[in-house]
Amino acid sequence: MVEALKHILYKYPDKVQKDLIPILQDIQNEKGYLSESHIQYLSKYLSIPEVKIYSIATFYNQFRFAPNAKYHLRLCSGSACHVMGSEKLIETIKNSLEIQANNRSKNGKFSIEEVPCLGACALAPLIEINGNYHSKLNNQKLDRILNELLENQQ
Ligand code: FES
Secondary structure: OHHHHHHHHOOOOOOOHHHHHHHHHHHHHHHOOOOHHHHHHHHHHHOOOHHHHHHHHHHOOOOOOOOOOOEEEEEEOOHHHHHOOHHHHHHHHHHHOOEOOOOEEOOOOEEEEEEOOOOOHHHOOOEEEOOEEEOOOOHHHHHHHHHHHHHOOO
16 A cells, blocks of 8 residues: 555655645545555545544545446536526436436446536536546437447446
8 A cells, every 4th residue: 555655645745634635635646546555545644533544535526436337428417517407407317327326326337426617618518538528418418429429338
C-alpha cells in the first residue's frame, strides 16, 4: 500500500489534516475509488481516525468507495438538466438497468452516480457513460442508448 500511494503522498509532505480532501481526490482520480486500505493508510499518515475520514469523505458525494462497474453512468441532476426533464430520464435509466440502492445494477455490469452538473449545461439534458457525453437527450435517444448498453453488456 505504501508503494501504491507513495507518489501521491509525496506531494503532501506536511502530513496535515488540511491536505485530506486533495489527497482523497488524487487517490480517487488515479485508482477510481477509495478502498478500505486507502483509508486505513491515510488514517495513519495524517493521524486522523478512520471514522473521521469516512465521515468527511461521505459528506462529499464526489467520493466512491467501490470500483465502478464495466459501464459507469454519470447522471446530471443539475438545474439546467432538471428543467429539461432529467428526472424522468434518470428514473428510466434506473428502471431499465435495474439499479439497486447501492447504485449498481443487479448484474453488476452498470454503476451510476448522480452529479450536480456535468459542466455542459447548454447540452442539457445529458449523461456521461464511461467518459462519453450523450447530450440533448429525449426518450427516443435514451431508449437507443439503453438498448445498445443492454445488448453489448457482456
Ligand atoms: S446542469 Fe446538467 S450539465 Fe449542468
